[in-house]
Amino acid sequence: MASSVTEPRPSDSSPAAGAAAEPGETTPPGKRRKGLSEKNRPLWLLIPGGLLMTIVILVPLAMGIWMSLIDLDQYTLRQWVSAEFIGIQNYIEAALSSELLRSIWLSVSFAVISTVVTIPLGVAAAVVTQNAYRGRAVVRSIFLIPYVLPSFVVASVWRTMLQPDGIVNVTLTNMGMDGGLWLNGPNAYWTLVWVEIWAAWPFIYLLALSGLQAVDHEVHEASALDGALWWNKLRYVIFPYLKGPVSLAFLLATLNHINNFTLPYVLFGAPAPSDVNVLPILVYVTSFQSFRFGLSAAMAVVSLILIAIPLFIYLRAVRLDVHEGGKK
Amino acid sequence: MTIDAANPIEQQKKQPIRRDAALEVTRLMPRPLLATLTVLLCALVLIPIVYIFLASLNTDVGVASGEFWPSSFSLDSYTKIWDSVGLAKAIGNSLIVSGATAVVSAIMAIGTAYVLVRFEFRGRLTVLRGLLGLQSVPGTLMLLPVFVLFSSAGTYLGVTVIGTLWGLFIAYLTFALPFSTWVMVTYLRGLPRELEEAARIDGASNLGILFRIIIPLSWPGIIVSAIFAFLLGWNDVLFASVFTRPDTHTAAVALQVFASAVEGGAIPVYSQLMAASLVCAVPVVVLYFMFQKYLVGGLTAGSVK
Numbered sequence: 001m002a003s004s005v006t007e008p009r010p011s012d013s014s015p016a017a018g019a020a021a022e023p024g025e026t027t028p029p030g031k032r033r034k035g036l037s038e039k040n041r042p043l044w045l046l047i048p049g050g051l052l053m054t055i056v057i058l059v060p061l062a063m064g065i066w067m068s069l070i071d072l073d074q075y076t077l078r079q080w081v082s083a084e085f086i087g088i089q090n091y092i093e094a095a096l097s098s099e100l101l102r103s104i105w106l107s108v109s110f111a112v113i114s115t116v117v118t119i120p121l122g123v124a125a126a127v128v129t130q131n132a133y134r135g136r137a138v139v140r141s142i143f144l145i146p147y148v149l150p151s152f153v154v155a156s157v158w159r160t161m162l163q164p165d166g167i168v169n170v171t172l173t174n175m176g177m178d179g180g181l182w183l184n185g186p187n188a189y190w191t192l193v194w195v196e197i198w199a200a201w202p203f204i205y206l207l208a209l210s211g212l213q214a215v216d217h218e219v220h221e222a223s224a225l226d227g228a229l230w231w232n233k234l235r236y237v238i239f240p241y242l243k244g245p246v247s248l249a250f251l252l253a254t255l256n257h258i259n260n261f262t263l264p265y266v267l268f269g270a271p272a273p274s275d276v277n278v279l280p281i282l283v284y285v286t287s288f289q290s291f292r293f294g295l296s297a298a299m300a301v302v303s304l305i306l307i308a309i310p311l312f313i314y315l316r317a318v319r320l321d322v323h324e325g326g327k328k
Numbered sequence: 329m330t331i332d333a334a335n336p337i338e339q340q341k342k343q344p345i346r347r348d349a350a351l352e353v354t355r356l357m358p359r360p361l362l363a364t365l366t367v368l369l370c371a372l373v374l375i376p377i378v379y380i381f382l383a384s385l386n387t388d389v390g391v392a393s394g395e396f397w398p399s400s401f402s403l404d405s406y407t408k409i410w411d412s413v414g415l416a417k418a419i420g421n422s423l424i425v426s427g428a429t430a431v432v433s434a435i436m437a438i439g440t441a442y443v444l445v446r447f448e449f450r451g452r453l454t455v456l457r458g459l460l461g462l463q464s465v466p467g468t469l470m471l472l473p474v475f476v477l478f479s480s481a482g483t484y485l486g487v488t489v490i491g492t493l494w495g496l497f498i499a500y501l502t503f504a505l506p507f508s509t510w511v512m513v514t515y516l517r518g519l520p521r522e523l524e525e526a527a528r529i530d531g532a533s534n535l536g537i538l539f540r541i542i543i544p545l546s547w548p549g550i551i552v553s554a555i556f557a558f559l560l561g562w563n564d565v566l567f568a569s570v571f572t573r574p575d576t577h578t579a580a581v582a583l584q585v586f587a588s589a590v591e592g593g594a595i596p597v598y599s600q601l602m603a604a605s606l607v608c609a610v611p612v613v614v615l616y617f618m619f620q621k622y623l624v625g626g627l628t629a630g631s632v633k
Binding site: 052057125131153157159217221230233256259 | 353354355356357358362365366369370372373374376377379380383391392393394395396436437439440442443444447448449457460461462464465466467468469470471472473474475476477479480483498501502505506509534535538559562563564565566569570580583584586587598601602605606608609612613616617620
C-alpha cells in the first residue's frame, strides 16, 4: 500500500510535470485550496454513478407517484402508458374503503413500541460492555448476532418456535401458563413486536456504544473523585452523553421498523392476519395478490409521506459534512 | 453524535491505552449487576440460537412437539435440504446476484464518493441528503414501478426481465447504490487530506490521485461497502419473492418454500427448515465476524435491513 503511494513520485515531482498539470501555479498560497476545488473539479466522475442512480432510482420513484394517479390493475398493466388518469381517486379509495388507516396505526404503534423497548436493552448492553474484561470480545460478538442474522432466518426460527405445539408453548405449559396462538389472532401483534425487538436491539446497542466512547476519561475520574453513586453517575453524567446518539437511533430504528417487510411476511405470510396487516404487507398484498397496482402505489406513497416526517428530522440532525467551520 | 462508517480514526481511539488502572474508575455499575445483565442479555440471544442447532438435528415430529433437547440426533436434514427445494441452486443464484450487486455498487461508489467528499459543487448537500434519505424509502414503493417497468419491457421491447437474475440485480441496485456510496462517503471523510495534497503539489491529476492514493488507501471502505451491498441482496425477500421463478429462486425465497413444504402431508419439514436457515445464516455471520472491526462502523451508518 505504502509503496504504491510513493512510487510515482520521482518522475512526477519534476518541475515540468508539476507545471503542466497545474497551470494556476502562480496563485498565492492562501487561495490555493479554493482555486483547486473550484477550477479543477473532476465532476464528470459523478456521471456513471449519477446516471445509474437516475435510471434505477429516480425514474421508478417518479413512476411510482404517477402510478398512484392512474387506474392500473392486472388488465391495464401491460398497457400502463394508456391507462386512464383518475387523479386522486386511488387515494380516496385507500383512505375510505381499504385497510390503509388501520395499517398505518398498526405500523406506527408497532414501530414505536419496538423502539421504546429496545432502547433500555441497547443502552444496558452498551453499559455492561463498556469496561474491558476477559471475554468481553465474545460478549460483544454475541450481542451482535441477532442483528447480523438475516431477517428471514430470524423470522423462520421464531415461527417454528411459536407454533401452537412448539417449544414456546410447551415451555409455558411446563411453567403452568397457557400459551395459546401466537401466529394468528390478537397475540400475533405482540409476536411481531417481540421478534422485532429481539432482532433490533443490537442496533441501539451499537449507537449507544459509540456514544459511551465519547465520554472522556477525565469525566469518569471527576465523578469518581466526587464519590458519585453509580446510579447518579449514570443518570446525571453518562446518560446526557447518550442523548444525541440515542435520539438518532430512535428515529432511525423507528423508520426501519415501519419499513420492515421481511419479518411480518415470513412470520405470518401474506395475506397476513388482520392484527399484523402492517403497511408493507398491505401494499404488497394489494398489488401482487389483488392486482390493484394503482391503489397499491397510492398506499406506498402515503407510507413514504408517513416516514418523511421522522426522516426529515433525522436528515436535519445528522452531520452530512466535515467542514472545519462546523455544520453547513 | 455523528455516525461514521468504519472511520479509521475512530477505530484507533477505541484501543484502550490505560488499562487496569482505569477499570475501576470507568466502571458504570456494581459488578454483580453488571454480571447479571450480561448473562441475561446473552441468554436472550443464545437460547434461540442454540435452539436452531438442536432443532436442525432433531426430527420433524420432535420439533413439532416442542422438544428443546432432541430425543434422537441425526444429520439427515443437512443432506436432504440440497435436493428437496433446490437449495444449492438457490444459494448459487443468491451468490451470483448479490455478488454482482456488490461489485458494481462498490465500483460505482468510489468515484461518486470521492467527488462528494473532496470537491465543492452546487447541489452537493442535496445529493448527500438524498443518499441518506433513499435508504429509508420503503422497499414496496420501489418494487411497484420497477415491476411495472420490467413487465412493460416484455410488452414493448420483447425482453423478458421478470424471472431472470438480471431483473433482480437491477432491482437490488436501487438500494445498494445509495447505500454503498454513503458508506464510502463516511469512509473517505476519515482519510487525511495531506497525502492527496502532497501528490497534487507533485503534479498528480485528479484521476491519478483517485487511482494511486484514494483507492489503495480505502480498501477497507471498499470492502465494507461491497459487503453491505452483498448483504442487501442476500437478505432480501421482498424483491426476490416477486421477481424470481422457481429456477431463479434465491436462498431467502427457497427457505419460504420449506415452510410450506410438507413431507407426507402432516408436519412441515421443520428440521430441514432449521438446517437450511443455518446454512443461509452461517456465511453472513462468518463474513461479519471476519470484518467486524470495519463493519460495526458501517452498521450504524444507515439502515442495513
